[in-house]
Amino acid sequence: MNFPIAIVGAGLGGLTLARVLHVHGIAAIIYEAEASADARIQGGLLDIHEYNGQLALKAAGLFDAFLGIIQPGADAERVLDKRGDVLFDAPDEGNGSRPEVHRGDLRRILLESLPADTIRWGHKLTTVSSTGDGQHVLTFANGSTATAGLLVGADGAWSRVRPLLSGVQPAYVGTSFIETYLFDGDIRHKATAEAVGGGALLAIAPGKGILAHREANATLHAYVALNKPEDWIAGMDFSDPTAALARIADEFDDWAPELTAFIRHSETAPVPRPIHALPIHHRWDRVRGVTPLGDAAHLMSPFAGEGANLAMFDGAELAKAIVNRPEDVEAALAAYEEDLFPRSSATAAESDRNLRLFFDDRSPWSVVEFFAGHRMAG
Numbered sequence: 001m002n003f004p005i006a007i008v009g010a011g012l013g014g015l016t017l018a019r020v021l022h023v024h025g026i027a028a029i030i031y032e033a034e035a036s037a038d039a040r041i042q043g044g045l046l047d048i049h050e051y052n053g054q055l056a057l058k059a060a061g062l063f064d065a066f067l068g069i070i071q072p073g074a075d076a077e078r079v080l081d082k083r084g085d086v087l088f089d090a091p092d093e094g095n096g097s098r099p100e101v102h103r104g105d106l107r108r109i110l111l112e113s114l115p116a117d118t119i120r121w122g123h124k125l126t127t128v129s130s131t132g133d134g135q136h137v138l139t140f141a142n143g144s145t146a147t148a149g150l151l152v153g154a155d156g157a158w159s160r161v162r163p164l165l166s167g168v169q170p171a172y173v174g175t176s177f178i179e180t181y182l183f184d185g186d187i188r189h190k191a192t193a194e195a196v197g198g199g200a201l202l203a204i205a206p207g208k209g210i211l212a213h214r215e216a217n218a219t220l221h222a223y224v225a226l227n228k229p230e231d232w233i234a235g236m237d238f239s240d241p242t243a244a245l246a247r248i249a250d251e252f253d254d255w256a257p258e259l260t261a262f263i264r265h266s267e268t269a270p271v272p273r274p275i276h277a278l279p280i281h282h283r284w285d286r287v288r289g290v291t292p293l294g295d296a297a298h299l300m301s302p303f304a305g306e307g308a309n310l311a312m313f314d315g316a317e318l319a320k321a322i323v324n325r326p327e328d329v330e331a332a333l334a335a336y337e338e339d340l341f342p343r344s345s346a347t348a349a350e351s352d353r354n355l356r357l358f359f360d361d362r363s364p365w366s367v368v369e370f371f372a373g374h375r376m377a378g
């Protein structure tokens, strides 16, 4: 066994890896840039799929805890046009195949399942160097250093570990999200809350859309999506939230007011989230003592709804590979990567197809057909 096992990043992927190792009696240390578990609100609902995310939670021994955090009814889906007319409306299937949970709740059950000293908060990795014998020396922004016998990059889109394996950087996909919130929707934003219904709303037109979800306490959480060049979003002045929201609202000037309320009446400063992805077939040659998982390995646009599911699944699969071959970790990493490449390529291709379909010239009908087909396929 290559000790110590150092995981960089306490996102869903890194935490799942540490937890599954822990279940099998193998210790790991997670180095996380954020100062504490509460340093940032972990927003958004995630649907956790039967064939990957849920399997990872079973491997982690946390399936019952997961059942306890499901948001009932949140898997309902509606597609609207820009006038607010409902074109597709499907209730939560309630069959457990892809229930919705809050990302923060999911992260909490993973955090609570690990020994308290597993995570070194406030450790932002700045540089990594190879010692040449499969070990790596990590240097953190707080001045400390650590040596890793096995290094796992679970540090997300802009991974500091990935460059040890691949020179490829994520590229902008042509779509930017702007994140907004309305609170107490049923009382304070009634028309918008009614438009959203019990689950997800997708109001779409060619090149733009409003993708929203009802969360606990009638919080209405939206990603306003625009197909724009990267310098358009980079050039917007988000330090003046009112002006930024007005500028974004201009792009939706002929949309129904219950939809544009997400922009005009946002109760939080808008947060720009330009969407980036790694190439669909991103892969690398084996490098001794190091491997990535989750977004660090296969960042993709969120249009297949799989990124968090895959990150957890990667974490569980990597742990299982190590548990199965503790005497030969290199063979374990090779086996893990051999499965990872086709799995992530297939999903990255699906994300890419969906991204195009969502905002193409036939939208919103392309999206209606997509959801209708999905529901029929189960």
Ligand SMILES: Cc1cc2nc3c(=O)[nH]c(=O)nc-3n(C[C@H](O)[C@H](O)[C@H](O)COP(=O)(O)OP(=O)(O)OC[C@H]3O[C@@H](n4cnc5c(N)ncnc54)[C@H](O)[C@@H]3O)c2cc1C
Pocket: 008, 009, 010, 011, 012, 013, 014, 031, 032, 033, 034, 045, 046, 047, 123, 124, 125, 126, 154, 155, 156, 157, 158, 159, 160, 177, 223, 273, 293, 294, 295, 296, 302, 305, 306, 307, 308, 309, 310, 311
């Ligand atoms: C708008 C949006 C909506 C999405 N919706 C969905 C969805 O509905 N369903 C779904 O499955 N996926 C969704 N995703 C994708 C999902 O969020 C990611 O794929 C998932 O979070 C990846 O998990 P991860 O553990 O690999 O990385 P992350 O969640 O990014 O975690 C990485 C961790 O590493 C830490 N870190 C980063 N750099 C360093 C460093 N240098 N040193 C130490 N620590 C570091 C970070 O602080 C973080 O805690 C969405 C993504 C976006 C942008």
